[in-house]
C-alpha cells in the first residue's frame with residue numbers, strides 16, 4: 483500500500499462551529515473549507531497542518547455514522563486517512579492480506595478525493611481511510 487503521508491485525521495464533533503473556533507483561536511489554524519457531504523450525512527471543516535489536514539465531522543442526521551459514533555464513544559478521533567497512489571490498488575492489497583473492507587471500490591469523498599474505508603475490526607480498532615487525488 484505504501485502511503486506517502488497522512489492525508490487527514492477525521493475528528494467527530496457535536497458542534498462544528500464551536501470546534502472551528504477552538505481550532506482557530508486556540509491552535510491558531512485557519513479553516514479553509516466547509517463542505518457538506520450529503521451521502522455521508524456530514525458537514526466537514528478543514529484545516530491544514532503541514533501537508534496533513536484536520537477534518538472535523540459533524541453529523542447532519544441522527545442516523546448518520548458520525549452521530550452513532552459519538553453516541554457510542556463520544557467526540558474525538560474518528561479515523562486516520564492515508565494518502566496513497568491508487569485507492570483501488572490499496573484495497574486490493576488490503577483484501578489480499580485478509581483485511582475486511584467497508585468499500586470494495588473507491589468513491590467520492592470531501593474535497594473531490596477518491597476514498598475508501600477499511601473495517602476497524604480488521605485494523606485493530608482504527609477506522610482507516612485511504613485516499614487519492616483524482
Ligand code: ZN
Pocket residue numbers: 490492537561563611
Ligand atoms: Zn476522512
